[in-house]
Amino acid sequence: MGKTLFEKIWESHVVVERQSGPSLIYVDRHLIHEVTSPQAFDGLRLNNRKVRRPDLTIATMDHNVPTNDRSLPILDQTSAIQIQTLEKNCRDFGIKLFDINSPNQGIVHVIGPQLGITLPGSTIVCGDSHTSTHGAFGALALGIGTSDVEHVLASQTLWLEKPMPFEIRIEGKRKNPHAVTAKDIILSVIKYIGTGGGTGTVIEYRGDGITDLSMEQRMTICNMSIEAGARAGLIAPDEKTYDYLRHREYTPKNYESLVDSWRNNLKTDHDAKFGKQFLLHIDDIAPQVSWGTNPGMTCDVTDAVPSPDEFSKGDPNQKKGAQKALDYMNLKPGTHIEDIKIDRVFIGSCTNARLEDLIEASKVIKGQKISPHVRAMVVPGSQMVKKQAEEMGLDKIFIDANFEWREAGCSMCLGMNPDILSPGERCASTSNRNFEGRQGTGGRTHLVSPVMAAAAAIKGHFVDVRKMDLS
Amino acid sequence: MESFKKVASMITPLDKVNVDTDQIIPKQFLKLIQKSGFGKFLFFDWRYDEHENKRPDFVLNDSRYANSKILVAGDNFGCGSSREHAVWALLDYGFSVIIAPSFADIFFSNCFKNGILPISLDEKTVEKLQKETNPIEVDLEKQTITTPSEKIFFNIDPHKKKILLEGLDDIAQTLQYEDKITEFEKNSGIPPILIND
Numbered sequence: 293m294g295k296t297l298f299e300k301i302w303e304s305h306v307v308v309e310r311q312s313g314p315s316l317i318y319v320d321r322h323l324i325h326e327v328t329s330p331q332a333f334d335g336l337r338l339n340n341r342k343v344r345r346p347d348l349t350i351a352t353m354d355h356n357v358p359t360n361d362r363s364l365p366i367l368d369q370t371s372a373i374q375i376q377t378l379e380k381n382c383r384d385f386g387i388k389l390f391d392i393n394s395p396n397q398g399i400v401h402v403i404g405p406q407l408g409i410t411l412p413g414s415t416i417v418c419g420d421s422h423t424s425t426h427g428a429f430g431a432l433a434l435g436i437g438t439s440d441v442e443h444v445l446a447s448q449t450l451w452l453e454k455p456m457p458f459e460i461r462i463e464g465k466r467k468n469p470h471a472v473t474a475k476d477i478i479l480s481v482i483k484y485i486g487t488g489g490g491t492g493t494v495i496e497y498r499g500d501g502i503t504d505l506s507m508e509q510r511m512t513i514c515n516m517s518i519e520a521g522a523r524a525g526l527i528a529p530d531e532k533t534y535d536y537l538r539h540r541e542y543t544p545k546n547y548e549s550l551v552d553s554w555r556n557n558l559k560t561d562h563d564a565k566f567g568k569q570f571l572l573h574i575d576d577i578a579p580q581v582s583w584g585t586n587p588g589m590t591c592d593v594t595d596a597v598p599s600p601d602e603f604s605k606g607d608p609n610q611k612k613g614a615q616k617a618l619d620y621m622n623l624k625p626g627t628h629i630e631d632i633k634i635d636r637v638f639i640g641s642c643t644n645a646r647l648e649d650l651i652e653a654s655k656v657i658k659g660q661k662i663s664p665h666v667r668a669m670v671v672p673g674s675q676m677v678k679k680q681a682e683e684m685g686l687d688k689i690f691i692d693a694n695f696e697w698r699e700a701g702c703s704m705c706l707g708m709n710p711d712i713l714s715p716g717e718r719c720a721s722t723s724n725r726n727f728e729g730r731q732g733t734g735g736r737t738h739l740v741s742p743v744m745a746a747a748a749a750i751k752g753h754f755v756d757v758r759k760m761d762l763s
Numbered sequence: 764m765e766s767f768k769k770v771a772s773m774i775t776p777l778d779k780v781n782v783d784t785d786q787i788i789p790k791q792f793l794k795l796i797q798k799s800g801f802g803k804f805l806f807f808d809w810r811y812d813e814h815e816n817k818r819p820d821f822v823l824n825d826s827r828y829a830n831s832k833i834l835v836a837g838d839n840f841g842c843g844s845s846r847e848h849a850v851w852a853l854l855d856y857g858f859s860v861i862i863a864p865s866f867a868d869i870f871f872s873n874c875f876k877n878g879i880l881p882i883s884l885d886e887k888t889v890e891k892l893q894k895e896t897n898p899i900e901v902d903l904e905k906q907t908i909t910t911p912s913e914k915i916f917f918n919i920d921p922h923k924k925k926i927l928l929e930g931l932d933d934i935a936q937t938l939q940y941e942d943k944i945t946e947f948e949k950n951s952g953i954p955p956i957l958i959n960d
Contacts, residue, residue, distance in 0.1 A: 307947045308940050313922035316940060320953040328846065330796035341934070344944075347955035356794060370794035377796050388956070414953045421845040421869060435869055437847035438798075439876030439933070447937045449944060453920075455868075487781055488839040491868060521842060523868050544954045553952070586781050586842075609780045609837055609886075616779075706844075708790045715813060727785040727843060729808045 294561025296457040297528050298494045301432045301558075305415050307449055314451040320414035321431075322444050323400045324351035324387065326378040327708070328419030332442035333381040343385040344448045350409060351382050352390040354399045356708040359671050359698035362392060371709065385445075396541070398674020398700040401425040401642040405511065406676055408540025412529040412554045417444055422642045422724065424517040427526035428510035429533055430558050432494070434524050455523045456567035458493035462501030464575035470652060471758040472579055474509035475644060475722070475741035477501065477572070478516040479580035483590040485570055490522030493568060496560060497527050501574045507536040508648040515643045516724055519587040528559045579757055581629050582726045582739040584617035589726070590739065591629065593756045599625035620728050621736050622716075629754050632738070636719040637662070637749040638731070639695075639742055640671030641705035644722035647680050649742040654686045655762050656746035657693040663752030669696040669711070671703040695749070707732045720748040764878045766930035770860050771900040772832040775822055776893040782836055783843035784870060788852040801848055802855030823856075833860040833901065835892050840881075841870025850877050860901050862908075864889050875923050876933065882908070882917045903927060 295303075308316035322345075329351070336342070343349060356371040358364075366372040375392065382389035390396040396403055401422055404410040412430035417423060419441040426433035440450055460481060466472045482489070495517050502510065510527050517525025534551045537543055544550060578592035584603075591598065600618065602625070604611035618625065623632070639645065639653055650670065662668050670690050672678035678700055681687060687697045704711040705723035713719055713735025722745050723730075726737040740748065747757040792804040809821050817824045834853070840863040841849060850873045853861065859879055864886045866874075874881045880903060884892070892899070892910070900909045903924065908915040926933065 304952070307943050310922075313920055316937065316943075318944070318947050318951065320951070321956070327793050331798045331847075334797075335934075339932075339934070345955075350956060368794075374794050374796060409956055411953060419845060419847075421843065435845040437845055437850070437869060437873035437876065439847060439873065443934050443937065446934045447944060448948075449937060449940075451933070451937070487842055488865060488867075491839070491865065518843075521839065521867055542956055544957065546954065550952075550954075586783070612778075613780050706785075706790050708793060725783075725785070725843060727783045729789055730785050733789070733791075733808055734813065 294564040296560045296564045296566060297430065297496055297526060297558060298432065298457045301413055301415065302454060314453050316449050317415060317452050319417050319444050319448050319450060320348060320411070321409060321416040322349040323404055323416065323418035323423070324349060324441070325355055325400050325420065326353045326374045327355040328438050329381065329441055330374065330377045331438050332445055333385065335442040336385070336445060341446045343387060343445045346386040348448065350388050350390070351378060352397055352400050352403060353378055353392055355702045355706065357392055357701040358709050359701050359703050359711060362699055368710070395675050395679070398676065399642045399645065399702055401515065402646060402673035402677065405429060405536070406540065406674060408537050408543035411537070412533060413558050417450065421518045422515050424522070424525045425511050425515040425642055427514035427517065427524050428507060429537065430526055430529035432524055432526065435518060455492055455494045458490060458495045458522065458568040459566035460495050460497050461499040461569070461571045462497060462574055463499045463571065464501055464573045466574055466577065468758050470655070470762040471743060472577055473652070473741040473743060474505055474512040476577060476580045477574055478513045479582065479587065479590045479739065480577050481570070481572055482516065482520045482587045483580070484572070485520055487519060487586050487588045488521045490517060490520035493522050495520070495522045495525040497525060502527055503530065506648060507532055508646040511646065512643055516587065519724055529554055579741060579744050581744065581754055583621065583623060583629070584614060585620055585726055585728050587724065587726060587739060589614065589617055593629050593744070593754060595629060597623045597625050597627045597629070630756065631753065633718070633753045634666060634720045634748050635717045636713060637666060637668035637745050638704045638719055638721040638723065639669070639745050640673070640703050641723035642673065643724040644742050645671060645673030645677065647677050649722065650677070650681050650686050653742040653746040654689045656743050656757065656760060657750060658689050660693055660750050662694045662749040666749050666752055668694070668749040669698055669704070671698045671711070672700050674700045704731050706730060720745045720754065764930045764932070767859065767878055767880055767903055767927040769900060769902045770832050771898055772830060773828060773898050774833045774835045774892060774895055775828040775831040777822055777834055777836040778893060780837035781839045781842055784841055784846050784849040785843055787841070787849035788846065793846060793848055798851050799855060801852035802857070805852040805856045830857070832857055833862065833899065834858045835889060836861065836863045838864045838886070840866050842867040845869045847873045850874055850879055854879055862889060862892060875926055878927065878930065880927060884915065884917060888915060
């Protein structure tokens, strides 16, 4: 019987296999950031251990860095200490760090691919659940906790239970691909399979609806695999993948010979079996807007907020969850999504802050002003994205429309830095989680695509971006 | 890590599904660089109002459960962010067993690295346990939960059971495979990151 792409990558990374239980898996790339690493380095010191492979490890600071003027000191003392701690740890253990002043600084899942550090067929880990993003390149990319960060630093390996391969097939052609985006595809998937639908699995996204996507759009898809509970999500590499990585700063010297072997090996065999399957036709899908407090609580922009009964389909626990979500979001069932007014707009995060996202959003707002009651910001995913956008003049389009144009970081996706919502504020956000308080205590998050966020900024409420001229 | 044997206490019922790690430990408390001291921030936004007064309707503020070591929650517990701070907060607060119909993968794995036993049971049994007002006993060795009225068996991977029972240092175990790791590296198809400076 044939094998899935996931199984091939898994098998080529097994160091130790036992009769039962977890296998010891080798890690090719370890990405580090300031929030989930300090306790891991402490553990190394305590046990007198060193970093086994600093040459497979890189670090950056993204989660708590301010996104305003970088020449100013960091005012929040605990953030400053966390950043200094990462600097010291990287110095002490010989790890390459893209610090706050580096032109390569940015969200770890944006810079990995941009620098050619992410490679097809590799295993990649990071102490961050959105590590699944790198799966867009045909890598097995896993988010891990801090104990595992320490384990990888010390041994370059991880004990892992083998997940089940899960095929998600996306088929069809979107009628308006500028208005209905990769974000709408993945939100639709999560709406149907639920936030626990992928638990214990590695998703492989397949079908013409996936191969049609650009690399940046594929990253948006794989990024949100974790929101369906999956251990990882991946997409088989193709010529788009190889082209994207070809001339990057850290592209390996023997890249072309690597590509030759990837072309032969990195695909799911036609007779491979998946443990689970799901099919989505995307010809007629609409832009998506989340209405609740997890990413599965999502509907079409043309819909109304569902009642807890409609949403739960008879499950009393889901019904309770939906009622609680509506209370938190201060929404009534039956309210049309387009009638929901917003206070804030956030275009950013490892889901949707790459150059293509900013280009698409800029088309919506070009020559217009945001609604007077809305405060809106763009936080590019990396300094490199910011620079490229500025070279194209996108910063001017956003600033002219009264958006704030910021420095790179995770920012208001999780609100660890000063970029947060005030209690009760409602935000159209291109990020990945609408959990209670995620963007600030009492804040209300609606997940949308960059073009939907841009359209909401202009109108002051949600609007079906398909009605707008995006030429 | 301390070895885990038996835990006997009242349960704390947390009657919610999809409890995410952002709720277990909100982001404003992720800036600490130690593993200790997170217990006071556990479920912070549910425990305290905007003036940091205790919310009387939240279960952790109910004095009946003050010394509970066993949390019984809804489906898909620990979803979302990989932050191990969530497990550190539960542990520091005093919980050493979490029972739910299912757990998110990363959270589940993080529990075992810190001496917390996550037990998944079918939904009906979990609902019954949530209503249990007498102390119950969780015995890892025998894989049993004993209530005044019944004995419930639970499953656990034998490798994970051993780690908890013996309080093993995961990394020390792995480093015994040093020769295998070195052997693997000789044949690895993925080159190092070429850092020039």
